[in-house]
Amino acid sequence: MYGLVNQAMKDLVLERFGESRWTEICSGASCPTDDFELMKSYPDALTYGLVGSASRVLQVDAGVLLEQFGEYWIRFTAEKGYGELLLLFGKDFQSCLRNLNHMHARMGAMMPELQPPRFLVEEEAPGKLLLKYFSKRAGLAPMVVGLLRGLAQRHGNQVSIVHHARQEGQDHECFSITIHA
Ligand code: HEM
Structure with missing residues (x-):
């Protein structure tokens, strides 16, 4: 998925759980970088890996995390300048x-x-x-x-x-x- 998605995941974790948890999640997912380019497409396995690792590190069910992520995505995309696009449609x-x-x-x-x-x-x-x-x-x-x-x-x-x-x-x-x- 596009880096925009991985970045949203990173921002959500940083905001709610802090930097050390995010570092743990990345190493648990063997994530090669956490410096995501928003407009670059990354393998889906990387995104799924981050969700799986976040679930283990935070001890929260992956479904619960995905639901929170979905809700966060609306705010995140608006902050990244896509709010108008959503309203346009x-x-x-x-x-x-x-x-x-x-x-x-x-x-x-x-x-x-x-x-x-x-x-x-x-x-x-x-x-x-x-x-x-x-x-x-x-x-x-x-x-x-x-x-x-x-x-x-x-x-x-x-x-x-x-x-x-x-x-x-x-x-x-x-x-x-x-x-x-
Ligand atoms: C301005 C707001 C939004 C933007 C900019 C946006 C953009 C994107 C982007 C970039 C992806 C990644 C897909 C890929 O990389 O191949 C994605 C995935 C997705 N989007 Fe949106 N989206 C927006 C709002 C929504 C809303 C409101 C919904 C549903 C209510 C939605 C449903 C989904 C789902 C379910 C996926 C996961 C991919 C999949 O199911 O295969 N999106 N979106």
Whole structure:
């Protein structure tokens, strides 16, 4: 994944747990560098390695860390100058969700090696959405939960999110989202 992702992980750990923990996490992941170039693509194994090592060093479940990371990502990208881009693709939570593919496609224009996720949104009832998440990568569903929570928060919405267990043969993950008035 792009260095922007690894840098966000680093900033999150530095902010919440401090430098010595981050150093431990890096050596646990045999990370060759922690001087990430934001616009350079790194092997996915490096990012997964950092998450695994962080889970061991901090003794926190990897899913919990990924969820926290997802929430943090919304703030981090805004601080890195991508907040306007997000707003450009939706002035409220629902329209932002419906435009996630377009938004990532726009990122792809700046990041040629981007392998973005794909989302489908269905409205089941007013304020009740079903989100389908497609990815080439495994195990990132908890990150989606955090991303959704962070995105909703950014738009001043309270949401409940349920991640449904993946059915056999299903090529995507499903989330029910309830937007509270
Ligand atoms: C301005 C805000 C955002 C920016 C700049 C951004 C950009 C990116 C970038 C650079 C990656 C790494 C992909 C790669 O290197 O191949 C990524 C991955 C991802 N993004 Fe976004 N993103 C944003 C917001 C969101 C939001 C709001 C969601 C969902 C609610 C989302 C869902 C994901 C997921 C799930 C991944 C992990 C990759 C995968 O599933 O295969 N992103 N994004």
